[in-house]
Amino acid sequence: MHRILLPLTFMLALAAPGRAIDFMATGEWSRTIGAGDLQAGAGSDLVSTYESAETAALLTISNTGGALWRVDVRRTDTTWHGNFTLLLRRTGDGTGGGPISGGTAYQAIGETNAEFFSGTGDRTNIPVQFKLAGMSVQVPPNTYATTITYTVVQP
Amino acid sequence: MSRHMIIFGVLALLELVCAGAMAADDTVVTITVDYIDLLQVPATRALTLTATTPGATNYTQDSQTDTDGLLYSHNSTASRKITAVAVKDGGNPVNDITLTVSVESGAGVKTIVNAGTDAAGQIVWTGIAAGGYTKDVTWTADGTLAGTTAGAGVDKDYIWTVTFTSADA
Numbered sequence: 001m002h003r004i005l006l007p008l009t010f011m012l013a014l015a016a017p018g019r020a021i022d023f024m025a026t027g028e029w030s031r032t033i034g035a036g037d038l039q040a041g042a043g044s045d046l047v048s049t050y051e052s053a054e055t056a057a058l059l060t061i062s063n064t065g066g067a068l069w070r071v072d073v074r075r076t077d078t079t080w081h082g083n084f085t086l087l088l089r090r091t092g093d094g095t096g097g098g099p100i101s102g103g104t105a106y107q108a109i110g111e112t113n114a115e116f117f118s119g120t121g122d123r124t125n126i127p128v129q130f131k132l133a134g135m136s137v138q139v140p141p142n143t144y145a146t147t148i149t150y151t152v153v154q155p
Numbered sequence: 156m157s158r159h160m161i162i163f164g165v166l167a168l169l170e171l172v173c174a175g176a177m178a179a180d181d182t183v184v185t186i187t188v189d190y191i192d193l194l195q196v197p198a199t200r201a202l203t204l205t206a207t208t209p210g211a212t213n214y215t216q217d218s219q220t221d222t223d224g225l226l227y228s229h230n231s232t233a234s235r236k237i238t239a240v241a242v243k244d245g246g247n248p249v250n251d252i253t254l255t256v257s258v259e260s261g262a263g264v265k266t267i268v269n270a271g272t273d274a275a276g277q278i279v280w281t282g283i284a285a286g287g288y289t290k291d292v293t294w295t296a297d298g299t300l301a302g303t304t305a306g307a308g309v310d311k312d313y314i315w316t317v318t319f320t321s322a323d324a
Contacts (some may be wrong), residue, residue: 023178034189035228038287042195043226045287050186057182075184086184130184137230137285141190151179 021064023033023152027057029130037135046139050132054091057128061152066098066121070155072113078145083134086146090117094126106131184197188230194237194321195226202296204252216297219265225258229285229321236324238279240268241274243316252313259291268315270284271302281324 038044061069063146075086090103098121107114117126130148200221204214229235239256254268261280268274272313305311 006248021178023180025180025182028183030185030187032187032189035191035193038191038193038228041226042193043223043287043289044228059180061178071212080165084186089225128182132184132186137191137228137287139188139230140232140285141188141230144186145186146184147242148182148184149179150181151177153177 012054021067021069021152021154022060022062024060024062025057025150026060027128029053029056031132033135038137044139046135048133048135050135052130053127054107055093055127056130057148059094059126059128059150060124061096061119061126062124064098064120064122067154068118068120069152070118071103071116072151072153073109073116073148074111074113074151075109075146075148078147079142080144080146081134081139081142083136083139084144085133086148087131087133088116088148089129089131090126091129092127094123096123097121100124100126100153109148116150117154175210182184191228192227192235192321193226195318196292196319197221197224200294202254202293202294204296204298206300212299212300214300214303215321216295218293219294220294223289225280225290225319226288227283227290227321229283231323234281234324235283236278237261237283237319238276238320238322239265239279239317240276240320241266241315241317243268243273244316247313247315248304248306248311248312249302250297250298252298254282254294255295256317257293261290264293264295267317271321273315274301276320279319281291283321283324 005130037047044045087106089106093100100119103117177258199261202217230231250271255264255266257264262278265277265279266274267277
C-alpha cells in the first residue's frame with residue numbers, strides 16, 4: 001500500500017497546477033496637461049482624452065510551467081478626479097510560445113479586479129497602453145495619481 | 156515509511172492549496188493638471204468720431220463690436236474677474252473723449268476714459284467659473300467738437316492702450 005501511495009503523492013505534488021508564477025510590471029505613465037492642450041487656445045476647453053505610448057507598461061509572466069493563467073486589473077487611487085476614466089489595452093502579445101487572448105480593446109479600469117487578458121505559458125514584455133478620458137477645464141489644477149495593480153491568477 | 160508519506164502528503168496538499176496562487180505588480184499613472192489662465196482680446200480696435208449734422212456740438216457716438224473678441228479659459232477653483240484699464244498715449248493732444256467698453260454678459264458698460272482722463276481699472280466681467288468662454292466686446296467713443304479737435308484740415312488719431320487682466324474675483 002505504501003509503495004503505491006508514496007509515488008502517487010509525489011506525482012500529485014508535481015502535477016499540481018499551483019506553481020508559484022512570477023510576474024513583473026515595468027514602466028509608468030506620466031502626463032502633464034496645460035494651456036498647450038486647449039483645443040483651440042484661449043476660450044476653448046481642454047482636449048478630453050489623452051493616450052500614453054503603446055508600450056507605457058510591459059508585463060512579464062514567467063515560471064508558469066506551461067500553465068494557464070489570467071491577468072486581472074484594478075486601480076487604487078491616491079488622488080483622482082471623479083470626471084476621469086482610465087482605460088488600458090494590450091497592444092501586443094509580447095514574447096512567448098503559448099497562446100494569449102483578450103485585452104486588446106480599451107477597457108475602463110475600476111477599483112475592483114476585472115479580467116484583462118489570459119494566456120498559457122511564459123510571456124515576456126506584453127505591452128500595455130493607457131488612455132485617460134474626461135479631462136476638461138472643470139478639473140482643478142493638481143497632481144492626480146492612481147496605482148494600477150495587475151494580478152496573475154491561475155483559473 | 157509512514158513518516159515519509161506524511162511529509163509528501165503535506166507537500167502535495169500545499170501545492171494543491173497553492174492552486175490559483177496569485178502574483179501581482181503595479182504601474183503608477185500620474186496626471187498633472189497645470190494651472191490655466193489664458194485671456195485673449197483683439198490687438199486693435201479703431202473708432203471714428205464724426206459730426207454730420209450742421210451745428211452739432213458733439214460728435215456722433217461711434218460704437219464697434221468685436222464679435223467673439225474676448226477669449227478666456229481658466230481652470231481655477233476660484234471664480235475669476237477681468238479688469239480693463241486704459242492708458243493714454245503720450246502723444247495724445249488734450250481731448251474730452253469718453254471711451255467705454257462692455258463684455259457680453261459681463262458687468263455692463265464701463266467707462267475707461269472719462270472726458271479725456273484715464274479712469275481707474277474697471278471690472279468688465281466677474282464671477283467667472285472655470286471654463287472656456289468666447290464673448291463679444293463692444294466699444295463706444297464720444298466727444299465734443301470743441302474739446303477734441305482734429306488737425307488743420309486732417310484727421311487726428313487719439314490712442315489708448317487698453318489692458319485686460321484676469322484675477323481671482
